[in-house]
Amino acid sequence: MRGGHAHCSSLEREGVSGYGGRVILARTPEFTPLPCIGTLPAVEGDVTRVGVVARDYLTRARVGVRERHEAGVGGLALVAAYTEAIDHLVAFLFAEASTHFLSRSARLNQKCTVVAQGGYGRGELNPCSDIDLLFLYPWKVNPYIETVGEVILYALWDAGLAVGHALRNIRESARLAARDMKVKTAVLDARYLAGDESLYREFETGMLEEVWTQNPTAFFKEKLAENSERHARAGDSVYLLQPQLKEGQGGLRDLHTALWMAKVRFKVRSFRELVTLGVIGERHVLELEQALDFLWRVRNAMHLATGSHQDLLTFELQDRLAPALGFPEGRSGVEAFMRTHYQHASTVNRFSEMVIARCVQAPERSPSQLPPARLIRDGMYIQGRTLSIAGREVFEQQPAALIHVFAEAQRHGVTIAPATRELIRECLPLLADHRTDPQLAAALLTILRARGHVYETLFEMHTLGVLREAIPEFGRLDCLIAHDPFHIYTVDQHSLMGVRELERLRAAEFAKTLPHLTQVMQEVPQPELLILGMMFHDVGKGHGHDHSGRGARMMRDIAARLGLNIDEAAACEFLVQHHLLMSHLAQRRDVHDDQLIIDFCRTVGSVDNLQRLYLLTYADMRAVGPGVWNNWRDSLLSDLYVRGREFFEKGVFEAEDRAARVARIRARALLAGPAGDRADTERFIATMPDSYFLSTPEELIGGHRALRRRFDEREAANERPVVATQLAHFPEREYSEFAVCIRDRPGLFAMLSGVLAAHGLNILAARIATSRDAVALDAFRISHEGDPVEEERWERVERTLRGVLAGEVDVEELVRRSERPSILARRRRRIMTRVEIDNRVSRDYTVLDVYTGDRVGLLFSITNCLYHLWLEIHLAKITTMVEQVLDVFYVTDNEGRKIEDAERLAFIRRELTRALEQEAAPVEARVASAS
Numbered sequence: 045m046r047g048g049h050a051h052c053s054s055l056e057r058e059g060v061s062g063y064g065g066r067v068i069l070a071r072t073p074e075f076t077p078l079p080c081i082g083t084l085p086a087v088e089g090d091v092t093r094v095g096v097v098a099r100d101y102l103t104r105a106r107v108g109v110r111e112r113h114e115a116g117v118g119g120l121a122l123v124a125a126y127t128e129a130i131d132h133l134v135a136f137l138f139a140e141a142s143t144h145f146l147s148r149s150a151r152l153n154q155k156c157t158v159v160a161q162g163g164y165g166r167g168e169l170n171p172c173s174d175i176d177l178l179f180l181y182p183w184k185v186n187p188y189i190e191t192v193g194e195v196i197l198y199a200l201w202d203a204g205l206a207v208g209h210a211l212r213n214i215r216e217s218a219r220l221a222a223r224d225m226k227v228k229t230a231v232l233d234a235r236y237l238a239g240d241e242s243l244y245r246e247f248e249t250g251m252l253e254e255v256w257t258q259n260p261t262a263f264f265k266e267k268l269a270e271n272s273e274r275h276a277r278a279g280d281s282v283y284l285l286q287p288q289l290k291e292g293q294g295g296l297r298d299l300h301t302a303l304w305m306a307k308v309r310f311k312v313r314s315f316r317e318l319v320t321l322g323v324i325g326e327r328h329v330l331e332l333e334q335a336l337d338f339l340w341r342v343r344n345a346m347h348l349a350t351g352s353h354q355d356l357l358t359f360e361l362q363d364r365l366a367p368a369l370g371f372p373e374g375r376s377g378v379e380a381f382m383r384t385h386y387q388h389a390s391t392v393n394r395f396s397e398m399v400i401a402r403c404v405q406a407p408e409r410s411p412s413q414l415p416p417a418r419l420i421r422d423g424m425y426i427q428g429r430t431l432s433i434a435g436r437e438v439f440e441q442q443p444a445a446l447i448h449v450f451a452e453a454q455r456h457g458v459t460i461a462p463a464t465r466e467l468i469r470e471c472l473p474l475l476a477d478h479r480t481d482p483q484l485a486a487a488l489l490t491i492l493r494a495r496g497h498v499y500e501t502l503f504e505m506h507t508l509g510v511l512r513e514a515i516p517e518f519g520r521l522d523c524l525i526a527h528d529p530f531h532i533y534t535v536d537q538h539s540l541m542g543v544r545e546l547e548r549l550r551a552a553e554f555a556k557t558l559p560h561l562t563q564v565m566q567e568v569p570q571p572e573l574l575i576l577g578m579m580f581h582d583v584g585k586g587h588g589h590d591h592s593g594r595g596a597r598m599m600r601d602i603a604a605r606l607g608l609n610i611d612e613a614a615a616c617e618f619l620v621q622h623h624l625l626m627s628h629l630a631q632r633r634d635v636h637d638d639q640l641i642i643d644f645c646r647t648v649g650s651v652d653n654l655q656r657l658y659l660l661t662y663a664d665m666r667a668v669g670p671g672v673w674n675n676w677r678d679s680l681l682s683d684l685y686v687r688g689r690e691f692f693e694k695g696v697f698e699a700e701d702r703a704a705r706v707a708r709i710r711a712r713a714l715l716a717g718p719a720g721d722r723a724d725t726e727r728f729i730a731t732m733p734d735s736y737f738l739s740t741p742e743e744l745i746g747g748h749r750a751l752r753r754r755f756d757e758r759e760a761a762n763e764r765p766v767v768a769t770q771l772a773h774f775p776e777r778e779y780s781e782f783a784v785c786i787r788d789r790p791g792l793f794a795m796l797s798g799v800l801a802a803h804g805l806n807i808l809a810a811r812i813a814t815s816r817d818a819v820a821l822d823a824f825r826i827s828h829e830g831d832p833v834e835e836e837r838w839e840r841v842e843r844t845l846r847g848v849l850a851g852e853v854d855v856e857e858l859v860r861r862s863e864r865p866s867i868l869a870r871r872r873r874r875i876m877t878r879v880e881i882d883n884r885v886s887r888d889y890t891v892l893d894v895y896t897g898d899r900v901g902l903l904f905s906i907t908n909c910l911y912h913l914w915l916e917i918h919l920a921k922i923t924t925m926v927e928q929v930l931d932v933f934y935v936t937d938n939e940g941r942k943i944e945d946a947e948r949l950a951f952i953r954r955e956l957t958r959a960l961e962q963e964a965a966p967v968e969a970r971v972a973s974a975s
Contacts, residue, residue, distance in 0.1 A: 075121035078108040078129045084136045091144045091195050094137055095202030102203040105129040109171050110348055116370070119340025120333070127169040131237060133203075134158060134177070134196065138238035141195035145188050154188035156181055157239035157247070158196065162208075165233035166300070170340065172347040172354070174206035178234070180247055181213050192239075206353070214247050218254055225266050231255060232304050260308045264404055267301050271400075279669075282389045283537035285382075285525060289343050290355040294389030296339065298396035299332075305403040315399070323402050325466075332395050335388035342385065345369060357385070379525055386523040386534065394507065398462060420452055432461040436471065443474040446510060447487035454494055454501045468508050475513040484514060485606045492572035496551070499544035502579070506540060515605075517583050517598050524586050532669035535582050541667035542578040546571070546659060560682055561662055568655045573612055576603075577619030577660055584620075596621035618653055619660055626661040630680040631923045632893065632932045633885055635687055636739050638705075640885060644684070645691045654692065658685045675778040676808055676827060702734065709737040713745045721753075728752050735888070736813040736821070739919065747772065748783060748821055755785040755819065765849035769842055779808055779825045780833060782841075786849070788820040791911040793920075796822055798855040798904035799848060802862045803841050805833065807903055810920040856908075859901040875928050877960040879953045883942070889918060889934035890943040892952070896960050898929045906931055909959045913952055914938045 080101055087093045109126050117125075138158055145154070162176040163169065177196070181189045193211055200207045212220070221228040231251045236244045255263075275293045278284075282294035290296045306312055310321060315332065318324045345365050346354045354361070362378050371377035371384075417427040423438030423445070424431060431453045439445050446468060453460050460468075478484055491501050505511045512519030521536040531538055548554065549565040568574060580602060584595025599620040603613035625647065633640055648654050661681060666673040710729050717725030728749040740748070747770060755768040770783040784796060793812055800807055806827040813821045826833065847853035875897035882891040894906055903922065910917060910933065919934035937943055943952070 075117075075124045075128075078105055078112075078125050080104040080108060080129055081132055084132065087140055088143065091140060091199075094140055094195060094199040098133060098137065098199040098203040101129075101133055102205065105133075106171055109344070113341075113344050113348060114368075118337045119342070119344055120337045122344055123168060123170060123340050126171065127164070127167045130164070130169055130175065130205075131160075133200075134160075135238040137196045137199050138192060141192045142188075144195065145191040154186070155240040155243050156189050156192050157241075157244045158192070158237040159244065159247070160235040160237050161230045161233055163233075165230075165235040167235070168296070168340075170343045170347045170353075172350075172352055174208060174353060175200070176208040176230070177210075177237075178217075178230075179209065179211045180217070180239075180243060181211070182243060183213055185211060214243075214250055217247065217251060221251060221254060225263070228255060228263070229267075229304055232307050233300075255308060258308075260305075260403075263308055264305055267305055268400070268404070271298070271301050279532060281533055281537050281541075282393050283386055283523065283534040285532050285534065286359060287357050287385065287389065288355055289339060289346070289357060292389075294386075294393035295355075296343075296392075298392055299336075302396040302399040302403075306399055309403040318399070318402075324398065328395055328398070331391050335391040335395075338384065338388045339392070342369070382525055383523040390507070401462065420456065421448065424449060424452055426456055426458055429458050430461045431456065431458045432464050433467065436467055439467065439471040439474060442483070443471075443478040444481050444483035444487055446471060446475055447484050447491075447505075447514060450501050450505055450510070451487045451490045454491055454497045457497070460504070465508060468510065472509050472513045475510070479514060479516075480605050482607060488514065489572060489606065492575045496547070498547050498575065499540060502543060503540055506536065515602060517602055518579065520586060521583065526582075526585070533667070535585050538667050539579050539582055542581070542660075542663040543575055545663040545666045546575060546578060549659065549663070558678065561659065561678075564655050564685075565659055568659060569652060570612070570615075573608075573615045574619070574656045574659055576606075576616050577623070577656065578663055580616070581620050581623040581660065581664065592621055592624060615653065615656065618649070619656055622647065622657060623660055623664060626657055626681060626684055627665065630661075630684040631677070632921060632930065633891070634739060634919055634934060635680075635684045637886060639887060641684075641687045641691055645688050648688065651689065651692050654685065654688050675776065676825075679777045702738070706734045706737050709742060709745075712742060713737075713749075716742075716746055717749065724753055725749055731815040731817055731819075732813060732821075733816065735918065739811055740813070740823075744772075744781070744823070748785075748823075751783055751785045752815075752819065752821065759787075765846055767842075767845060767849060769838075769845075771838055773828075779827055781823055781825055782838070783821065783823040784845070785819060785821050788814050788818045791908065792820055793822060793917050794904055794907035794911045795848060795855050796824070796845070797907050798859045798901065799841060799845050800824060800826070801901045801904050802844065802855075802858040803837065804862070804900075805841070806924075807920075807922055809922060810917075812918050812920075855904070859904050862900050877957050879956050881949050881953060883944070883949075886934060886942075888942060889936060890949070892933045892935060892956070894929075894931045894933070894956065894960070896929055896931075898924055902929060903931065905960065905963055906933075906956070909956055910935065913955060915943075915952070916940065 083104070084101055085097060087097060105126065108129075109122060112122055112125070157180040159165070159178040159180055160176070161178050163173055164175040164177075169175065179189060179193045179196075189211060193209070197207055197209055217227070217231070221231055232255065234248065234251070274291050274297060278288045278292040278295070280293060282292070284292060288295055303315065306315065306318060306323075310318060310323060312318060312321070315324070316329055319326050319329055342357070342365070343355070345368060346357065346361060349361060349364055349368075357365075362382060366377040366381040367373050369381060371381040415428050417425040419425045420431075422442075423434040425434070426432075431449065433439070433445075433449065442448075449460060449464065449468065475484075492498060494501075502511065505514075506518075512522060518536070518539075521534075521539065524535040526533075526535055526538070533541060546565070549558070549562055550571065552562050552566075555562045565571075577599075580595065580599050582591065582595065583598050583602075584591035584593070587594055596617045599617045600613060603616050608616065625644070629635065629640065629644060635641065645654075648657060658681065662673070665677060665681075713729055714722070714725055731752075737745075751768050751770045755766065758768060759766045766787060768785040770785075772781045772783075774780065782800070786792065793810070797807060797810070808825040808827050810825070811823045815821065844853060844858070848855050848858070875895075877894070877896040880893040880895075882893065885891055892910075896902065903920075907917060907920075914937060915935045916938055917933050917935055919932075921932040923930045923932075935943070943949055
């Protein structure tokens with residue numbers, strides 16, 4: 045190569061080389077070379093200059109890529125152009141390295157070939173992609189090989205490219221491929237770049253022969269296992285709100301896996317060759333080309349926007365890229381952008397699954413070798429493990445058969461034949477005029493009533509578009525984005541995931557870890573009503589506020605079309621209307637308040653409704669995403685369910701007289717106390733307020749009595765500062781309870797929460813009680829998912845607490861130090877603070893709901909602000925969902941009275957919001973500067 049003119053090798057003319065999808069699609073898209081092509085100056089073997097030349101060339105190449113991308117050039121064409129530009133650079137460097145070597149050594153017959161591997165081998169380079177090179181030589185490493193490798197690698201590194209590389213001869217490559225699946229896979233992506241063509245031919249022939257002649261079973265098994273593990277790591281769904289374009293389901297790696305398997309099974313180089321073989325149709329490849337063009341355009345945009353090899357399409361990037369990719373500004377544009385993404389990712393997922401299915405099928409057998417076909421319904425038959433239909437007329441004559449085909453596949457435990465799946469997609473318009481057909485409704489209810497494969501069947505129906513056409517209300521959820529920081533799936537996928545969680549519960553999959561929920565699931569009548577409620581609980585989303593009420597009205601119409609009777613329709617409507625109720629009360633309210641439970645039971649109306657709502661709430665939480673459901677939320681939800689069930693069993697929805705209830709609890713506490721310490725127990729009971737007995741689990745009262753006794757002993761001994769602590773672990777619920785007994789003082793709760801936050805402890809809830817002789821007994825529930833916090837850490841907490849009480853440590857400075865951002869700190873979406881006030885739910889307290897972004901020391905900040913607003917905290921419940929926190933406080937004024945004055949309530953809301961917003965801004969700025 046001289047003056048930037050790369051010769052076209054015979055291998056390139058024969059199609060071994062290729063850009064921008066040619067290896068996958070066997071057709072290079074039309075593109076215009078980047079302006080930098082042909083501008084590489086000859087350096088006549090002066091390798092000291094090649095690094096500068098390469099850096100300048102790559103800078104111009106990336107400028108050209110950005111200009112074309114911003115001009116709207118498609119993903120396929122731009123990837124092809126950039127890959128070609130890098131090929132020219134590698135060929136140039138190879139030529140200069142060879143010239144340099146030959147100028148110093150006249151030895152002839154030196155052989156070396158530079159081979160592209162991985163994404164570079166497939167011709168899939170985006171602006172910040174790394175590249176993988178194989179330097180191939182005949183026998184032993186020699187000075188020529190070393191020179192070529194060093195010149196090319198150092199120049200590419202100087203240019204700013206991330207380069208992976210290997211030096212091997214053909215024999216080493218074969219030996220490694222035989223025992224290393226990654227090396228074997230890399231062979232399937234290999235592409236000639238520069239050097240000795242005959243050496244590459246020998247390599248390709250030998251290696252492909254090795255791959256093609258092996259038994260494919262082990263290869264397929266490992267690739268399918270990799271696929272499953274990768275999907276699980278990335279979220280196991282096409283419909284993630286923040287999708288992974290490469291490793292996620294429906295991502296580029298799915299296509300790579302399908303292509304590798306096709307190469308091994310069918311001895312092809314590209315998907316288009318599968319059309320010639322009759323394995324797939326021309327339409328499938330055309331759909332794939334459209335999907336790839338979009339996905340690669342998005343990936344180009346991500347690389348250009350971040351300046352890095354970025355594959356996670358974050359919320360921040362969605363906001364930035366949507367208008368840049370031609371979608372409208374604002375939320376509607378982001379929704380349209382993501383809907384388009386999901387459609388194309390779904391195409392990739394569907395195509396990959398189809399090709400993989402063709403690959404793993406047993407080799408073609410003659411008709412005499414096939415098992416006999418069994419007719420199971422008019423026009424439907426099963427052969428082996430596959431269900432097929434006789435022809436398109438089956439659907440045309442009876443459109444309800446578009447549902448029956450899934451019910452039959454579910455009943456017999458078989459898959460639907462690919463050709464039948466294609467017919468289903470083609471015949472979808474037939475459903476529009478038959479949505480009220482009783483046969484259609486009956487078939488759908490049959491699917492929901494089945495004991496197994498409900499989720500799988502519904503998911504396949506949704507994937508093929510059947511649910512959308514049969515029940516258009518569900519179609520409106522298709523690819524709908526939930527605008528909150530909690531969910532990781534689109535609304536349609538979240539709803540189906542909830543069905544999956546119910547089905548797993550029904551199959552007793554969690555009988556050991558969730559015995560109570562499993563038992564209730566076995567008891568619930570007509571589980572199909574629960575599944576319907578789960579499917580449509582969010583059906584009102586996407587139309588503004590009050591999605592529950594709107595969804596309930598829509599559920600009424602759906603139930604009528606499905607032929608449900610009045611009671612069945614009412615049960616489904618109830619679930620949709622109140623699907624948030626138990627989650628709200630369990631996580632945000634005091635479930636030990638009898639009046640709250642009575643109001644809850646009156647809303648629920650029956651034990652059947654209570655059971656279904658309990659199960660739906662569980663499935664709804666679990667389907668939000670990994671890590672949302674935990675033992676703490678299990679305990680909160682089950683406590684509410686049990687209290688509600690108790691009231692239903694009593695049959696009387698009236699609150700027990702408070703004084704009588706307190707007297708009964710006091711009497712039981714006295715009887716439970718040690719016989720020799722009756723006077724001490726009586727003294728403790730007499731000093732604690734009624735609110736303590738109404739809100740504290742009775743099994744903890746004895747421990748608190750002992751804690752108060754230790755405090756009294758230390759105070760009598762003039763110990764300073766006087767503090768007594770107690771720790772109890774509840775491993776089955778994944779929390780520990782840390783109780784502190786201390787002389788009450790202003791701002792005590794804020795101080796205690798600050799100390800705990802400074803030690804990195806996650807507070808789930810807190811109960812605050814002050815005795816009649818001004819001694820505070822504050823109990824904190826501390827999360828410990830996994831093993832309890834080690835004792836040494838608790839000892840450090842107590843030492844810090846004593847230092848704060850003695851005035852030796854400033855708690856505000858302590859919290860500030862713990863807030864210092866790390867350079868590894870992750871930037872978060874800005875979440876605006878919102879404060880809501882509820883004066884109806886409690887007779888004695890004003891309830892504050894504080895929504896804000898999560899950060900270190902947040903609870904201290906809120907409680908410190910409440911202290912300066914002259915408010916007393918009596919109960920706190922903390923809920924963290926991804927990056928948003930909801931902290932709930934039951935408060936009174938400093939004289940113990942509920943706050944009724946409207947102006948003061950408005951002032952509290954305004955000041956708390958202002959304080960938290962002002963505090964959040966510098967924290968975010970510090971994180972941004974650190975990163």
